[in-house]
Amino acid sequence: SIRMVEGRDLHRSFMFAKNHGEDLPIAITIGVHPAISIASAFQAEWGKNELEIANSLLNNKLTLTKCPSTGFLVPSTAEIVMEGKILQDKTHKEWMVEMLQTYDMPRAAPVIEIEKLYFRNNPIYHDILSGYSEARLLMGMPIEAKLNGIMKKMFPQTKQVILTSGGANWLHAIVQISKTRSTNVKKIINETFANHRSLKMVTVVDDDIDPTDAVSVEFAMATRFQADKDLVIIKNVRGSSLDPSSDQKKLRTTKMGIDATIPTSKRPDGFKIGKIPKVKTSLKDYSKK
Template identity: 70%
Template sequence: MTDIRAFINQTKKLGQLSVVKKKVSTKYEIAAVTAKADGANAVLFENIKESKLRLVANLVGTRARFASAVGAKESTIHQKVISAIEHTKKPKITINAKFFENKSRDLSVLPIVTHFEKESGPFITSSIIYAQNPEKKTQNSSFHRMMPIDKTHFSIRMVEGRHLHRSFMDAKHHGEDLKVAITVGVHPAVSIAGAYQAEWGEDELEIANSLLGGKLILTKLPYSGRAVPSGTEIVMEGRILADKTHKEWMVEMLRTYDYAREQPVFELESLYFRNNAIFHDILSGYGEHRLLMGMPIEAKLNRDVKKEFPQTRQVVMSNGGCNWLHAVVQIAKKKDADGQKAIEKTFAAHRSLKMVTVVDEDIDPSDAVAVEYAMATRFQADKNLTVIEKVRGSSLDPSSDQKNLLTTKLGIDATRPLHKRPEGFEIAKIPGLEKTSLKNYLK
């Protein structure tokens, strides 16, 4: 099965699902429980005060469940994601779907969560928007968080220059609203594909179908003409209005507040949902949000940087860098200039990066202590530090020039200098240490 219910059942069988039967509120309480579960089980809320629908959170909040969602082991996530990107498959399309079981024009039936005390309101955080590419006539899928204004309108957070925004601006230029479809509650493989920044004109649902072994089926919708996964829990159709905006602000993946922005407004035409539907909520700035956004980029970095610089062994988006702003690159160093080359190639592959640290093969790039050890013993700031001023960065970084998208980037070559004796950098080992168990000696 390729819907969210099948994945929830799979998670339950693995003993990684917690079910909350106690009545809970969408105002802060669901967010608080989800935050406590961060890095642990997925959580299914069955009794919500403000809605008759169920809600699931922290669905792919660990690398293990992320791997399960794409049918891989933790060690082979990147290979599976890269293979899906490079070998896409067109899904089959039908006119039938279970989400047609219920129809409404009232957004208040949804259990939309208020997450943080200073946000401008509650947000749908798992919403994927489907629009037609105006040039290629293909379909684009991308994540955009939405804040309800009233029973038929949402504000939509769009990043300027990204694909949905380009499609919206094209429609606006022609004096038209942009017809779109929106899904909430899809199989995580669809979410992972939707979070990936594919090339202009490429259809992310074809990546999702590849991740799901060619089993994804789509349903064409009557108003927007868009095709969405048939197993979706909640589907909305409508249009993004060309001439209306609404001010909002939210917590981003860095777990900081974005500044207030005037954003486009979506007007609802129809809301469809399955019987006993499951709403998916993603807690901004916590594990599921960071993995959904960061892991596809990490896979892309491993592909692109290795292609440009073959000495690369592994690229990791660090947890401390919110799986978005900082990368650690492990290389097999052959020349003293290799560290600098790795820094340049990694920055070029993901422009949101703010810091790149390069380490040797004996350093685990996913271990923050090991990376800091490499900096402490192999790095000299006057020789191995790269500073790149006033370049394009991430709009999320509150320390940057957010309005002009400018930042200063930092590269750290923490690899051992080849002109020095190698013994001085060798990490000492104790023979038999790995086989030694302390409990055998402290009985």
């Protein structure tokens, strides 16, 4: 069986076929170049071919082969290729460990029927362990790249967007900015949520805070954040289907944004992180001549 996230390209294609009384023809590849795997995890807009993204990552050197039965184009370097269909009227109860390293809720997932199987001599079956760093890297890296591109274009003061390890590289983001008096941090928070709907928490920090360092981010929250002024709560909105604390059936959750930047109304020198001054000296300056 196959788990398809509602609203994503594959699910939309499946529902279109099902509504027309048809199974959905598919081709599955195993053992492809990492660039192809990364491109496949990128949430491109509807109609965008992820193979074009993979080709760009491979410096326009991606080669494709046509499948004999379906006619689909697949990477020529794949170790294993399967042709088949997602059945419109047959499901199987699926229950798996997801990328949060928690068990997903049991679902009646559509069944795949394999019709053709092709493989190289002594093929390598490449798999990943769901819920651990390899799965989180595969899923989180393209989203992180997407967020960086969008946020830097919308808000030029954006320096970096990070999906945190503690948030499973999926649910929590840190946005580092070079703040000015005109910067609307709450707008940055809302736009970050809008461009990755699975996000549950967004924290915005100044450019003297390392967004990859959880201790540095917590320091910013401890010294620059006031909950009555700098907290954004967004209730009853679409969230991640993986979050066990949310309403997983209705896909509703509450999101939190934190403005952990230096307040423009305060004296900025009071927030600067103390540094040990560098003094150029030499041992011979203290030795007896």
